[in-house]
Structure formats: structure tokens, C-alpha cells
Amino acid sequence: xxxxxxxxxxxxxxxxxxxxxxxxxxxxxxxxxxxxxxxxxxxxxxxxxxxxxxxxxxxxxxxxxxxxxxxxxxxxxxxxxxxxxxxxxxxxxxxxxxxxxxxxxxxxxxxxxxxxxxxxxxxxxxxxxxxxxxxxxxxxxxxxxxxxxxxxxxxxxxxxxxxxxxxxxxxxxxxxxxxxxxxxxxxxxxxxxxxxxxxxxxxxxxxxxxxxxxxxxxxxxxxxxxxxxxxxxxxxxxxxxxxxxxxxxxxxxxxxxxxxxxxxxxxxxxxxxxxxxxxxxxxxxxxxxxxxxxxxxxxxxxxxxxxxxxxxxxxxxxxxxxxxxxxxxxxxxxxxxxxxxxxxxxxxxxxxxxxxxxxxxxxxxxxxxxxxxxxxxxxxxxxxxxxxxxxxxxxxxxxxxxxxxxxxxxxxxxxxxxxxxxxxx
Ligand SMILES: Nc1nc2c(ncn2[C@@H]2O[C@H](COP(=O)(O)OP(=O)(O)OP(=O)(O)O)[C@@H](O)[C@H]2O)c(=O)[nH]1
Ligand SMILES: [Mg+2]
Numbered sequence: 304x305x306x307x308x309x310x311x312x313x314x315x316x317x318x319x320x321x322x323x324x325x326x327x328x329x330x331x332x333x334x335x336x337x338x339x340x341x342x343x344x345x346x347x348x349x350x351x352x353x354x355x356x357x358x359x360x361x362x363x364x365x366x367x368x369x370x371x372x373x374x375x376x377x378x379x380x381x382x383x384x385x386x387x388x389x390x391x392x393x394x395x396x397x398x399x400x401x402x403x404x405x406x407x408x409x410x411x412x413x414x415x416x417x418x419x420x421x422x423x424x425x426x427x428x429x430x431x432x433x434x435x436x437x438x439x440x441x442x443x444x445x446x447x448x449x450x451x452x453x454x455x456x457x458x459x460x461x462x463x464x465x466x467x468x469x470x471x472x473x474x475x476x477x478x479x480x481x482x483x484x485x486x487x488x489x490x491x492x493x494x495x496x497x498x499x500x501x502x503x504x505x506x507x508x509x510x511x512x513x514x515x516x517x518x519x520x521x522x523x524x525x526x527x528x529x530x531x532x533x534x535x536x537x538x539x540x541x542x543x544x545x546x547x548x549x550x551x552x553x554x555x556x557x558x559x560x561x562x563x564x565x566x567x568x569x570x571x572x573x574x575x576x577x578x579x580x581x582x583x584x585x586x587x588x589x590x591x592x593x594x595x596x597x598x599x600x601x602x603x604x605x606x607x608x609x610x611x612x613x614x615x616x617x618x619x620x621x622x623x624x625x626x627x628x629x630x631x632x633x634x635x636x637x638x639x640x641x642x643x644x645x646x647x648x649x650x651x652x653x654x655x656x657x658x659x660x661x662x663x664x665x666x667x668x669x670x671x672x673x674x675x676x677x678x679x680x681x682x683x684x685x686x687x688x689x690x691x692x693x694x695x696x697x698x699x700x701x702x703x704x705x706x707x708x709x710x711x712x713x714x715x716x717x718x719x720x721x722x723x724x725x726x727x728x
Contacts, residue, residue, distance in 0.1 A: 305495035307456040307533070309361035313418045316344025318444030319372035319382035321424035323685070325437065326378075336438055338427040342372030342382030344420030344447040348389045353411040355393035356498075358454050369418075372444055375426040382423055389414075392454065395536065399453040409459065417452055421445030424680055430687075440687035442680045455532070458496055460511035461631055463534030465565070466543035467557055468515030471582040473497065475543055475614035476512040479624055484512060491515055496533045503628060511537060518560050531568045539576045539630050540565070541623075546581045546589050546611070554581055555600055562602040576630045577607050580623050585613035653701060657708055664714040667705055667725075674701070675719040 319341025326334025347369050370385030392398075398405045398417065406415050424442030431438055464472045468490030476482050480499025485492050493514045501508040513530040534540060542561060544554045552560070558579060565572040579600055583589060599606040610626065612619030653671035674696075681692045696702060705716065705725070716723045 304359050304362075305357045306359045306362045307357065307495075307529075309358045309365075309454045311361050311365045311367060311452050311454070312449075313347045313452055314366075314368040314449045315347050315418035315447030316369040316371040316385035316420040317447050318342070318344050318421035318423040319374040320443045320682075321426040321429070321441035322375035322377060322380075323427045323439060323441040324377035325427075333437075335436065336427040336431050337377055337379050338441050339375030339378070339380040340382065340426050340429065341375045341423030341442075341444045342384040343423050344372045344444065345369030345385035345387045346416045346420045347418040348387055348414050348416050349392050349396070349398060349408060350389050350414040351394050351396070351408045351411050352391040353394055355391055357393060358396070358456050360391075361454060369420060369447070371447075372420070372423050374444070375423065375441075379426070379428055384423075385420055387420070393456055395457050395459040397455040397457060399455070400450050402451075402453075418448040418450050421447045438687060440685050440691060441682065442688070443682050444680070445676055446679050457536050458498060458511050458533040460498060460509040460533075460537050462508060462510050462539050462541050462627055463537035464510055464512045464541045464543055465516055465534060465561060467517060467545070467549040467561070468492075469549070470515070470543045470545045471614040472512045472515070472543045475580070475582065475612075475620070476510055478614050478617055479620055480510060482510075482512075496530060501624060503624075506628060506631070508624070508627060508631065510541075516561060516564055518564065531565070534572065535569060537575070538634055539578070539627060540572065541627065542577060542579045542607075543614075544579060544581055546583050547586075558600045558607075559602060573602070576634075578623065578626060578630070579607055579609045580612050580619075581609060582612055582614050584611045585616045585618060653699070653704075655704055655708055664711065665709075666715045666717060667708065667710055669701065669705075669716060669718045674699075678718045678721050 321341050322338035324338040326337040328334055347367060367388060367390065369388035372385045373382040375382045392408055394409055394411060396408045398408060398415065400417055422445045424444045427438045427441045430440050464475065466472050473484040473486045473493050476484055476497060476499045477486065480501050482497055482499030484497040491514060493512060497512045499510045511533055513533055517524055542558055544557050546554055548554050549557055562573060598609045600609055610619060610623040612623055653669050653674045656668040657665060659665045677692060677695060682688050710725050712725060712727055714725045716725055
């Protein structure tokens, strides 16, 4: 089954807790701290696999999580890292993370981390200092990232074949490539896109045959809009039109209507090179020598060349393919897409939102990756850990900001999933 859209939920592994331990050995008094760091949680990674053609697997399962790191141990033993979870996607998958586009995965082997595993918490060895030789503090592991991921497949092809139903698009694909799509004498035979590869001397041309389009496709009529997405990435567009037209419309009218659909869907599509194949000239009534030979159709100010062909017998298909090859060769080499990773945006350490309540004082919601992480990694059963958290918050200026916002004793401070009651000092 061809599935080209999916929504999944990912939850990366949590880091292992740091260990609070002291060296205890015979004849070694005051052995000092020896709690090791927890292991890192596994990441969730998408990797492109060229053998995949659809997002079908993600339709069957929607929740994915990677392994947690194991806790650190005494004797300065670090915890084991959680295993990464690699999910394979077909080439041409656009990845959205929490509603924002993250990347476009195209080349085989390309990968991206969509949810990072949490860091391991530090054991008490890490907190040893000249002032504090026996720290009773160890961090908890950092929670792994959670995200809603939307996947959208846009086929990668050089030429998109568009046309009204029954025009012979699939027949053309099966004639010039090895692909064997379903062909039949009724409209909307093709329900999902097909790809085919034409191998010429030193170049390959990938054709995408999409389901038939009709007027109104851009707003979802027929099989419409969903499949127009698959020609967005093509370099050129081949209009395949029945020389006899469709349901009383002439070939020229169809060309006009189809272009309008493309324009309404995405005006960029009309900037691509386009050519027209008038199909079924083998039929006796077709009279190809008539008015259409050597003509061109126009749309807007541009003129597009018309080729006469029969997808069934193969007549004229070579000429149009040679022209397509010429067009593709004349296009400038693809510019390598921009690296989407490594663009860091500096965010403030925290933000404070206030809301008031009638009873129990006001609520101060503090958000920000750094503060939330700190709170999540603090073990509140350890006095020293709580003290450290308070110190960090006051160094970050959180106390001052809260006071400026008018916090009073008894008000609630919420950070992540935790709530604290504010006390002076
Ligand atoms: N005589 C003749 N018949 C053709 C030619 N090309 C296609 N046909 C016939 O036209 C009908 C439709 O062909 P398809 O290739 O399924 O058309 P399509 O454009 O893929 O149609 P949809 O998938 O429904 O949009 C089939 O019965 C084909 O055999 C041709 O060049 N000559
Ligand atoms: Mg078809």
C-alpha cells in the first residue's frame, strides 16, 4: 500500500541516574566518593533507505521509544548508554517536528536525530571539590526528548507526468520504462503514484506517473491535491493529453485547465520546463498530420512544444524522450541543499509567565530548556542537591526576576512537572 503521510510520536531514552556512593574498603578509611555517571539515553534517528518506497510502516505503528541509559554504579562505574533507535524512511521524506519543518531526507544513508536521548546524571564523584570532599549529591538522568513527528513523502523524480484520467499516462510509463503500472480503459485507474526509470546511454530519467487530474484538483476534486505534492520536486513536467480530448473538451482546453490547476496548487510549478505529448495518434481518426503537427500550445505568455505520440505503439515516444533529456541536461546542476543541522538559536535561559488564583496565591510558570532540565535532574531527596539547585537559580537571576514580578511568600512556582512553594531567603 502506498502511504505518503504519517504522524508518529517519539520518546527518546532517559539518561541513567548518577550514583551516590563512597569507597568502602578495609584499611582505607574515608575512601571518598566513587559514584559513577549514568549512561546516556538512546536517540531516535531517521535514516534514508533507498529500498523503501512508502511510509506504510508508520501507518501500522505510531509510538516509538529508544532505550534508557543504565544508572552509574559505585567504584566509579559509568552506566551503559541506551541503544539508539533507527527508523528507516524512503528517500524524499520531509520531516516536521512539533509542527515545524526539520529537514528533507533525500540521499540514501542520510540521517537526522529527531529526539535526543537524555544525558546521564553525574555521580557524586563529579561533585568532589576542595571544599566538599564527601559530596552527598548525585544527579538524576535527564529525560529524553519527546516530539510529535509528521512525515510527508514527496517522490523524487525528474519528470512528472500529469494529465486527465485515461490519457495514457501509465501506458506511456510502461512503454518507456520497466515499470508495470495498472492500465485500463476507465478513468482513475491509477490510484497512487508510480515511478519508472528510463535508462539512456549516460543518464537516467525518473518519471512519476500520478493519478489523473481534473478541474478542481487543487481543492481536492477527484484524487486531486494529495498527489500534486508528488510533482513538486520534479524538474520538468510532461503533459500527457488524449488527442481527442476528454468528455467534450479539446486537447488545448485540457492543457489550459491543467495548468490552471497547477498554478492554483503552487505557482512555482509553472516555472518548470513543460512539454506536451498528444497521445493515441495510432487511432485511425486521430489525423495527426492535421492541424496539430509542429504546433505549440500557450499558457500565459509562454509557449510549449507539442509532440504527437502513441504510448501504445511507441510511435513518437523516442522523440519526446530525447527532448526531455535535452531539457534535463540543460538545467543547471542542483545546488546542494543547505545543511539544516548545526543552526543553533540562542534562547533565553528561562521565561516567566504569571497567572493569579483566588486561593493559595499566584502561580509563576517558569519555562526554558535549561531550567526544566535542571529540575528534572535534581534528586529532591538529597539536601545538597536541592541546595545546589537553589544556588544555580539565584546565579541565573531567577530569584530576582520572580521578585520583580511580585512573587510573595506562599505563591507557587511551576517548573516542568514540578511545583514549589516560594519562601523568602
Ligand atoms: N489506442 C491507444 N490507446 C491507448 C494509448 N495509450 C493508452 N491507451 C489506452 O487508454 C486507456 C487508458 O490508459 P492508461 O494508461 O490507463 O491511462 P492513464 O492516463 O494512466 O489513466 P488514469 O490512471 O485513470 O488517470 C487504456 O485502455 C489504454 O490501453 C495509445 O497510445 N493508443
Ligand atoms: Mg494511470
